[in-house]
Amino acid sequence: MLFRLAWATLSRHRSRTLLAMLGVAVSAAMLLDMVMLSSGMRASFKDLLLSRGFQLRLAPKGTLPFDTDATIGDASDIVRVLRSIDGVTTISPVLGGQLHVVRGDRTVTATALGVIPAAQGDYEITQGRTPAAPNELVASDDFLAASGARLGDTLVAAAGYDPQLRSFTGRRTLTLVGRAHFLYMSAEQKSVALPLETLQAMQGAASRDRVSLFMVRAAPSANVDSVFKRIETALPRVTAISTETAMRQVDERLSYFRQLALILGAVSLAVGFLLVTTLVTVSVNERLGEIIVMRAIGVAKQRVVLQIVLEGIAIMIVGAVAGLGLGLVTARYLNSILASFPGLPAAIDFFLFEPRDAWTALGLLTGAGILAGIYPSWRGASLPIAITLREEAVG
Amino acid sequence: MTDAGVSGEPLVVARDLHRDYRMGEDLVHAVRGVSLEVARGDYVAIVGPSGCGKSTMLNLLGGIDRPSSGSVVIDGERVDQMRDAAATRFRLMHVGFVFQRFYLMPALTAIENVELPMAEARLASAARQARARELLAYVGLGGRKDHRPAQLSGGEQQRVAIARALANRPQLLLADEPTGELDAKTGVEMIELFARVNRDGTTIIVVTHDEDLARAARRVVHMRDGVIVDDRRQDGGA
Numbered sequence: 001m002l003f004r005l006a007w008a009t010l011s012r013h014r015s016r017t018l019l020a021m022l023g024v025a026v027s028a029a030m031l032l033d034m035v036m037l038s039s040g041m042r043a044s045f046k047d048l049l050l051s052r053g054f055q056l057r058l059a060p061k062g063t064l065p066f067d068t069d070a071t072i073g074d075a076s077d078i079v080r081v082l083r084s085i086d087g088v089t090t091i092s093p094v095l096g097g098q099l100h101v102v103r104g105d106r107t108v109t110a111t112a113l114g115v116i117p118a119a120q121g122d123y124e125i126t127q128g129r130t131p132a133a134p135n136e137l138v139a140s141d142d143f144l145a146a147s148g149a150r151l152g153d154t155l156v157a158a159a160g161y162d163p164q165l166r167s168f169t170g171r172r173t174l175t176l177v178g179r180a181h182f183l184y185m186s187a188e189q190k191s192v193a194l195p196l197e198t199l200q201a202m203q204g205a206a207s208r209d210r211v212s213l214f215m216v217r218a219a220p221s222a223n224v225d226s227v228f229k230r231i232e233t234a235l236p237r238v239t240a241i242s243t244e245t246a247m248r249q250v251d252e253r254l255s256y257f258r259q260l261a262l263i264l265g266a267v268s269l270a271v272g273f274l275l276v277t278t279l280v281t282v283s284v285n286e287r288l289g290e291i292i293v294m295r296a297i298g299v300a301k302q303r304v305v306l307q308i309v310l311e312g313i314a315i316m317i318v319g320a321v322a323g324l325g326l327g328l329v330t331a332r333y334l335n336s337i338l339a340s341f342p343g344l345p346a347a348i349d350f351f352l353f354e355p356r357d358a359w360t361a362l363g364l365l366t367g368a369g370i371l372a373g374i375y376p377s378w379r380g381a382s383l384p385i386a387i388t389l390r391e392e393a394v395g
Numbered sequence: 396m397t398d399a400g401v402s403g404e405p406l407v408v409a410r411d412l413h414r415d416y417r418m419g420e421d422l423v424h425a426v427r428g429v430s431l432e433v434a435r436g437d438y439v440a441i442v443g444p445s446g447c448g449k450s451t452m453l454n455l456l457g458g459i460d461r462p463s464s465g466s467v468v469i470d471g472e473r474v475d476q477m478r479d480a481a482a483t484r485f486r487l488m489h490v491g492f493v494f495q496r497f498y499l500m501p502a503l504t505a506i507e508n509v510e511l512p513m514a515e516a517r518l519a520s521a522a523r524q525a526r527a528r529e530l531l532a533y534v535g536l537g538g539r540k541d542h543r544p545a546q547l548s549g550g551e552q553q554r555v556a557i558a559r560a561l562a563n564r565p566q567l568l569l570a571d572e573p574t575g576e577l578d579a580k581t582g583v584e585m586i587e588l589f590a591r592v593n594r595d596g597t598t599i600i601v602v603t604h605d606e607d608l609a610r611a612a613r614r615v616v617h618m619r620d621g622v623i624v625d626d627r628r629q630d631g632g633a
Contacts, residue, residue: 001507001511001514001515002514004507005500005503005507005511008500008502008503008507012502289496289498290498290501294511295459295483296457296459296494297512297559298484298485298488298490298516298563299483299487299511299512299515300484300515301479301480301483303515384460385459386459386460389454389459389494390450
């Protein structure tokens with residue numbers, strides 16, 4: 001009967017109930033987005049780091065991967081040392097640089113990655129194949145769109161440009177053999193990948209046997225922490241970075257995001273709480289006569305409170321469920337805006353949905369709904385019956 | 396149903412009731428040393444000018460207000476000493492209330508309004524629906540059980556309120572100006588209904604300005620300035 005009465009009361013004021021639910025939905029959407037934002041980028045970044053199974057990275061001493069133009073010398077020695085370390089299964093050296101591709105009277109400049117195609121963890125082939133010969137390369141959709149090149153085309157490419165001589169350096173003729181999705185590149189970044197030795201040769205003596213980064217995969221049976229410590233000991237001239245280290249770095253850099261998300265999430269929750277409190281208070285004041293008569297005819301105070309609290313919870317739950325859908329839509333839209341943030345990998349999601357986030361938002365809002373209903377309903381149900389009846393009768 | 400009549404055993408015993416309350420700076424003595432016994436099956440009308448304390452008296456007898464001093468015993472239980480939860484439960488099971496303004500739950504249908512006290516008393520759904528239908532038929536609203544209060548006339552709403560008051564088979568029915576918001580014709584119908592409820596065994600105490608309603612009672616108590624000034628049985632009541 002209490003559920004029936006709560007539902008009937010809400011149905012009786014359809015417009016007001018609907019507006020309140022919409023208000024809660026907006027609040028819930030924002031709360032969900034903030035919960036997603038506070039953990040989404042971190043989880044997404046971790047997924048990205050582990051997407052190809054490389055748990056460890058080696059960068060020039062004192063730097064983060066691709067944070068500077070610094071490179072690591074004597075790369076082949078490092079590869080030899082890494083191969084001797086127990087638990088290491090795959091080593092993927094990567095050299096970064098630029099590639100200028102001459103297309104008729106114009107030049108398209110792309111970010112170039114020199115990799116060992118069989119061991120690389122930087123791209124996934126979406127069409128064609130990975131390079132199998134020194135003069136082959138794969139490219140991103142954006143590069144193909146900008147250059148007008150097609151698979152099978154031969155491209156004249158250079159690794160550098162000499163402004164004094166006004167000429168390209170390190171020229172090569174390369175064949176485009178594949179279209180690839182580059183995992184760590186930002187949106188709309190024109191990217192190509194070619195064999196490491198080819199790019200080193202094109203960049204000249206300065207890049208001979210040098211790489212920007214090593215990615216290392218440990219055996220499934222190996223303890224990653226132990227492998228990490230063995231690498232640190234064996235190769236003191238590079239900075240070894242585990243996924244946990246990288247996540248700590250990410251956490252430091254994302255602390256502002258999380259604080260912002262926490263504050264905005266709390267504000268959303270407070271707005272939802274105040275909205276329902278206001279609505280329940282107005283509703284209780286309008287129905288004082290009914291409430292007091294319920295008490296007079298023998299309905300227990302707790303049952304009156306429960307019935308009114310149920311109304312608050314119903315508004316919160318329906319609003320929150322609608323808000324979860326709205327939150328997912330707005331998160332997708334906001335994600336598309338933030339994904340174009342310069343320098344961030346396109347694969348990073350700022351708003352990563354996890355069922356736990358939805359349950360968190362729903363739980364917080366239901367809790368707020370209960371609290372929002374308790375005070376006004378308890379106050380209404382606790383009024384002295386005889387005096388309130390007299391005041392109601394006087395009008 | 397048959398005329399249950401009045402027994403000598405008192406159902407309600409009020410002794411030396413006082414009720415004072417503050418109104419701004421002033422202390423109002425609404426009820427001043429009233430004692431009253433109401434026998435089982437009796438039908439008592441409390442009459443008197445506005446502000447004489449009759450509604451306060453009714454509230455004290457029904458346990459929805461506490462006396463400043465004095466005692467109220469209903470069916471052997473000290474109502475004035477009960478804690479809130481116990482008094483609430485006592486009202487639910489032993490006292491029915493009818494108010495001038497009906498105070499039905501506007502969101503519920505007539506039958507749901509009648510079911511409300513029975514649901515609170517944890518009566519099973521089927522049993523309370525059967526009882527609610529029976530009561531609505533008793534007050535002449537068998538065909539309007541699914542109407543909401545807004546779809547009913549004032550007289551019909553008051554009939555639903557009476558059915559609700561009788562839901563848990565109380566020994567005592569208290570009514571505060573039950574014809575106050577009804578037209579003359581509907582008022583007469585209500586007077587007949589109260590008389591029938593009383594003949595069927597329910598003790599009634601009604602506060603009223605309505606002379607016709609007071610004439611229908613078996614006993615009329617006159618109050619003035621918070622005290623009883625006259626108390627007499629009358630022939631032809633109920």
